[in-house]
Amino acid sequence: xxxxxxxxxxxxxxxxxxxxxxxxxxxxxxxxxxxxxxxxxxxxxxxxxxxxxxxxxxxxxxxxxxxxxxxxxxxxxxxxxxxxxxxxxxxxxxxxxxxxxxxxxxxxxxxxxxxxxxxxxxxxxxxxxxxxxxxxxxxxxxxxxxxxxxxxxxxxxxxxxxxxxxxxxxxxxxxxxxxxxxxxxxxxxxxxxxxxxxxxxxxxxxxxxxxxxxxxxxxxxxxxxxxxxx
Amino acid sequence: xxxxxxxxxxxxxxxxxxxxxxxxxxxxxxxxxxxxxxxxxxxxxxxxxxxxxxxxxxxxxxxxxxxxxxxxxxxxxxxxxxxxxxxxxxxxxxxxxxxxxxxxxxxxxxxxxxxxxxxxxxxxxxxxxxxxxxxxxxxxxxxxxxxxxxxxxxxxxxxxxxxxxxxxxxxxxxxxxxxxxxxxxxxxxxxxxxxxxxxxxxxxxxxxxxxxxxxxxxxxxxxxxxxxxx
DNA sequence: TGATGTCTGTTATCTACAAAACAAATTTAC
DNA sequence: GTAAATTTGTTTTGTAGATAACAGACATCA
Numbered sequence: 001x002x003x004x005x006x007x008x009x010x011x012x013x014x015x016x017x018x019x020x021x022x023x024x025x026x027x028x029x030x031x032x033x034x035x036x037x038x039x040x041x042x043x044x045x046x047x048x049x050x051x052x053x054x055x056x057x058x059x060x061x062x063x064x065x066x067x068x069x070x071x072x073x074x075x076x077x078x079x080x081x082x083x084x085x086x087x088x089x090x091x092x093x094x095x096x097x098x099x100x101x102x103x104x105x106x107x108x109x110x111x112x113x114x115x116x117x118x119x120x121x122x123x124x125x126x127x128x129x130x131x132x133x134x135x136x137x138x139x140x141x142x143x144x145x146x147x148x149x150x151x152x153x154x155x156x157x158x159x160x161x162x163x164x165x166x167x168x169x170x171x172x173x174x175x176x177x178x179x180x181x182x183x184x185x186x187x188x189x190x191x192x193x194x195x196x197x198x199x200x201x202x203x204x205x206x207x208x209x210x211x212x213x214x215x216x217x218x219x220x221x222x223x224x225x226x227x228x229x230x
Numbered sequence: 231x232x233x234x235x236x237x238x239x240x241x242x243x244x245x246x247x248x249x250x251x252x253x254x255x256x257x258x259x260x261x262x263x264x265x266x267x268x269x270x271x272x273x274x275x276x277x278x279x280x281x282x283x284x285x286x287x288x289x290x291x292x293x294x295x296x297x298x299x300x301x302x303x304x305x306x307x308x309x310x311x312x313x314x315x316x317x318x319x320x321x322x323x324x325x326x327x328x329x330x331x332x333x334x335x336x337x338x339x340x341x342x343x344x345x346x347x348x349x350x351x352x353x354x355x356x357x358x359x360x361x362x363x364x365x366x367x368x369x370x371x372x373x374x375x376x377x378x379x380x381x382x383x384x385x386x387x388x389x390x391x392x393x394x395x396x397x398x399x400x401x402x403x404x405x406x407x408x409x410x411x412x413x414x415x416x417x418x419x420x421x422x423x424x425x426x427x428x429x430x431x432x433x434x435x436x437x438x439x440x441x442x443x444x445x446x447x448x449x450x451x452x453x454x455x456x457x458x459x460x
Numbered sequence: 461t462g463a464t465g466t467c468t469g470t471t472a473t474c475t476a477c478a479a480a481a482c483a484a485a486t487t488t489a490c
Numbered sequence: 491g492t493a494a495a496t497t498t499g500t501t502t503t504g505t506a507g508a509t510a511a512c513a514g515a516c517a518t519c520a
Contacts, residue, residue, distance in 0.1 A: 148377065
């Protein structure tokens with residue numbers, strides 16, 4: 001069901017942007033398609049961001065750096081998601097998160113004003129954006145809930161399963177993640193300390209629930225699901 | 231700045247809905263204005279909700295009940311906020327939160343289909359909704375961050391200050407909250423256990439940072455701000 | 461006027477995790 | 491090819507906060 005919705009989303013995007021890019025750029029001159037390598041920042045915490053970003057392909061990490069110096073990963077965005085500051089950017093709106101690419105990313109960048117105009121002329125698109133924002137909020141709320149109720153073990157499993165769904169490719173034992181993540185990055189994603197995540201991962205490895213090397217994680221999704229008991 | 235934005239919001243709403251309600255109801259027959267007393271449920275976790283709710287006045291609590299039986303308060307909505315399920319409700323979308331009124335609430339209820347149509351005909355409104363959803367997501371993200379980084383003490387303070395901003399009325403020492411909240415409700419809002427919140431509140435009372443009786447909380451906002459050191 | 465139910469205050473116990481620290485294994489850089 | 495930097499594995503220690511349990515305070519309703 002998820003994937004059906006997602007296909008519908010990306011279809012809309014493709015049709016809309018790719019069908020007639022020239023005309024679009026005439027109407028909304030700020031639109032540009034941009035291709036960037038991994039680790040690129042779309043915007044940084046503290047910026048005054050006056051653009052919106054529509055992801056065409058790849059994964060973008062949204063994170064926040066706390067005063068204590070620890071990083072929290074808020075969400076991962078993929079094809080079809082829109083991000084940036086939707087508020088009246090005339091005022092001094094400092095954005096409170098950093099958007100950084102994991103892997104290569106392709107996106108459309110649109111200035112706030114053009115984006116807003118686009119939304120008002122293209123009803124389809126506006127609704128699409130509303131749905132996307134709803135989905136994103138739901139993801140954050142789910143994260144909040146698991147952090148408040150589940151122990152780190154379970155959160156690690158959840159995170160891995162989500163990752164597998166987002167960019168896993170099938171392999172013999174389950175899914176292999178296409179993207180390289182350090183233990184620290186996984187920990188930030190889980191919202192836990194690196195050391196605990198490390199021991200948990202080892203524990204899971206010993207039990208045969210997953211396997212990993214320095215630059216690849218392979219997940220036995222069935223075993224992980226079992227562990228949570230559903 | 232917050233309040234300016236908020237005023238602009240409610241102005242739009244007033245103009246839109248109240249100016250010509252009759253015409254609106256012709257175009258979108260499902261629209262109804264509803265008035266409910268406190269503790270009413272707009273929808274419950276697990277429902278298949280096919281309506282959207284536009285709050286005209288009052289406060290609505292969004293919460294989630296975990297399997298372990300504890301309640302988590304996700305957010306508080308006030309005038310101008312929109313809630314409900316924005317996803318294709320043809321499919322079996324179980325909603326994962328409960329919306330319950332605190333105090334008396336006045337709202338417009340609109341069926342999914344009509345709402346979607348309305349968004350596509352009224353560009354102003356669609357943008358308004360997008361902004362509202364953005365603001366809501368930011369609130370949830372902020373909550374996530376404070377839970378991950380701040381001790382319960384600080385979270386209690388943050389929560390109280392937010393409450394004061396939402397529905398406090400000025401009094402001699404700072405703000406008095408107009409709404410009755412039990413300690414358990416405060417704890418759910420903070421994301422902590424009731425007993426810890428209780429002792430913290432007492433501690434703060436002894437220090438003169440706030441005062442409260444069974445059915446009223448009075449906050450010395452200056453002192454609370456000081457405590458966090460900013 | 462009890463009698464029952466909901467709310468508050470406090471304390472004692474227990475545990476999940478963060479923090480710090482360090483050695484081994486790899487990778488990157490020069 | 492060696493030095494420096496990063497990543498991993500593990501252990502030790504400290505503590506914030508959950509949980510449970512209970513008594514006192516109020517409220518509600520026969």
